[in-house]
Amino acid sequence: MSDASKSLGDRMTFPDEKKLDWAEESEEMDNQTQTQQPAPAAAPEDAEPSDQTDGASEFQMGSALLEPEFDVNVKLNDLQQDPNNPLFSVKEFRDLNLPESLQKGISSLGFTKPSKIQERALPLLLQNPPTNLIGQSQSGTGKTAAFVLNILSRVDLTLQQPQALVLAPSRELARQILGVVQVMGSFMQGLSTYQAVPDPATRGQAVTGQVVVGTPGTVMDLVRRKQLNTRGMKVLVLDEADNMLDQQGLGDQCKRVKQLLPKDVQTVLFSATFPQEVLAFTALFAPNANQITLERTNLTVKGIKQMYLDVSQDSDKYDALIKFYGLMTIASSIIFVRKRETADELSKRMTSEGHHVVTLTGGLEGTERDAVIDQFREGNAKVLITTNVLARGIDVQTVTMVINYDIPDKPAPGRGYVPDAETFLHRVGRTGRFGKVGVALTLVHDKRSWEMFREICQELSINPTKLDTDDWDNVERVVKSIIKSGRNKKVDAETMFGEQ
Numbered sequence: 116m117s118d119a120s121k122s123l124g125d126r127m128t129f130p131d132e133k134k135l136d137w138a139e140e141s142e143e144m145d146n147q148t149q150t151q152q153p154a155p156a157a158a159p160e161d162a163e164p165s166d167q168t169d170g171a172s173e174f175q176m177g178s179a180l181l182e183p184e185f186d187v188n189v190k191l192n193d194l195q196q197d198p199n200n201p202l203f204s205v206k207e208f209r210d211l212n213l214p215e216s217l218q219k220g221i222s223s224l225g226f227t228k229p230s231k232i233q234e235r236a237l238p239l240l241l242q243n244p245p246t247n248l249i250g251q252s253q254s255g256t257g258k259t260a261a262f263v264l265n266i267l268s269r270v271d272l273t274l275q276q277p278q279a280l281v282l283a284p285s286r287e288l289a290r291q292i293l294g295v296v297q298v299m300g301s302f303m304q305g306l307s308t309y310q311a312v313p314d315p316a317t318r319g320q321a322v323t324g325q326v327v328v329g330t331p332g333t334v335m336d337l338v339r340r341k342q343l344n345t346r347g348m349k350v351l352v353l354d355e356a357d358n359m360l361d362q363q364g365l366g367d368q369c370k371r372v373k374q375l376l377p378k379d380v381q382t383v384l385f386s387a388t389f390p391q392e393v394l395a396f397t398a399l400f401a402p403n404a405n406q407i408t409l410e411r412t413n414l415t416v417k418g419i420k421q422m423y424l425d426v427s428q429d430s431d432k433y434d435a436l437i438k439f440y441g442l443m444t445i446a447s448s449i450i451f452v453r454k455r456e457t458a459d460e461l462s463k464r465m466t467s468e469g470h471h472v473v474t475l476t477g478g479l480e481g482t483e484r485d486a487v488i489d490q491f492r493e494g495n496a497k498v499l500i501t502t503n504v505l506a507r508g509i510d511v512q513t514v515t516m517v518i519n520y521d522i523p524d525k526p527a528p529g530r531g532y533v534p535d536a537e538t539f540l541h542r543v544g545r546t547g548r549f550g551k552v553g554v555a556l557t558l559v560h561d562k563r564s565w566e567m568f569r570e571i572c573q574e575l576s577i578n579p580t581k582l583d584t585d586d587w588d589n590v591e592r593v594v595k596s597i598i599k600s601g602r603n604k605k606v607d608a609e610t611m612f613g614e615q
């Protein structure tokens with residue numbers, strides 16, 4: 116029996132009781148369903164969105180985790196020929212009726228064929244009169260290009276006023292999306308953009324950019340101070356929409372912003388996750404929307420190889436992490452922790468031992484955050500330690516490993532903290548992007564963390580491979596073979612996809 120085909124029970128056995136600290140801690144689219152609503156005869160009245168919110172807010176190992184570009188291209192071609200893969204499409208970009216300038220923009224980004232979400236969402240987005248859309252597809256499958264192409268095809272270059280607004284949950288994601296707008300629109304003569312994130316340098320300026328991308332709080336401030344005129348807005352996009360609408364503060368701001376836009380604004384919501392309870396009120400935010408949704412069992416990205424390290428206690432996590440890094444070459448990696456303090460502590464410790472790491476948390480100033488993420492994107496720093504602030508949307512192609520140093524959790528009314536499968540999925544989705552292979556490593560250190568991880572795995576139908584810290588040579592062998600199986604495009608379906 117291959118490792119991949121063992122049952123969850125076989126592969127996720129309880130850690131050795133002797134090692135446990137039992138104390139509780141304080142702290143594809145063939146399966147993708149597409150529902151097309153008939154286009155409303157007249158623009159629908161904006162329903163008041165529900166206020167039902169939940170509160171919250173070159174280490175070296177035979178270069179195992181360094182992918183040669185050629186390999187990746189060959190594999191991408193193969194994946195895009197496989198009808199069961201989210202990157203597959205029947206159509207070519209030229210079949211999507213996009214203007215010549217955008218075809219050039221697409222080529223300049225190096226895209227040859229659309230992914231499924233692009234192929235399916237774009238015809239729905241581009242139809243007239245415009246209709247709302249709720250679009251779901253796995254992490255790293257090209258949702259950004261889908262909504263950016265719609266926006267750019269609707270911008271009237273003769274009008275120097277804001278016409279489209281994209282809201283994102285973090286400063287880094289807003290900056291990244293703006294970058295895509297700029298490259299994709301680089302052949303649209305006269306296109307102007309505006310980055311609406313906290314920035315003392317632009318305070319007080321009137322916004323004239325045709326495409327505005329920002330975070331909800333800053334956009335709200337700009338509208339309130341009458342710097343951003345919303346009258347000419349034709350498209351509103353919420354990226355990571357489930358997260359935006361599910362959080363008390365962010366959700367309220369998004370709703371307020373929407374109320375200030377023209378009633379017939381095309382509302383577009385994208386995410387890799389739309390939990391059932393959130394879908395109900397996203398539908399109120401984007402009434403009569405066409406919907407492209409995924410079955411819960413299809414949310415995981417097959418190229419992301421799931422593993423876990425079972426250590427004895429919380430205080431052993433650090434040594435295990437360092438040992439793991441010592442084994443291999445990792446192009447770039449992201450370590451997710453629960454709290455800022457852990458990020459700072461980990462960073463101090465790793466730095467003092469000669470590792471080059473950078474840290475990004477909500478505790479930094481905007482300009483510091485920009486400097487850190489830019490350093491990481493440019494490859495000047497290979498290890499990024501962060502909190503959930505960067506769990507969603509961030510696209511850095513060189514990231515071959517994501518580490519869950521702490522297992523993601525969320526508050527649940529009356530139940531304290533419960534495992535957060537959505538955040539897990541978004542975190543690990545920072546690797547394995549658009550057909551690349553990546554590794555997601557989760558650290559488990561006691562009964563509670565093990566149970567949380569098991570719940571997440573069950574919810575997402577993940578069958579992770581256990582790495583035994585008693586035998587590091589074997590860890591190296593296991594990791595190598597798992598990655599190799601993901602790389603080899605000729606491996607049988609079970610070996611490649613059977614484990615998740």
Ligand SMILES: Nc1ncnc2c1ncn2[C@@H]1O[C@H](COP(=O)(O)OP(=O)(O)OP(=O)(O)O)[C@@H](O)[C@H]1O
Nearest residue numbers: 226228229230254255256257258259387508510549
């Ligand atoms: N058609 C395409 N061909 C090749 N590469 C593409 C294509 N579309 C998008 N990409 C690339 O795929 C990567 C992931 O795209 P994107 O960031 O839009 O994913 P996403 O679906 O929004 O993911 P997430 O859910 O994590 O936000 C980007 O680097 C993007 O440039």
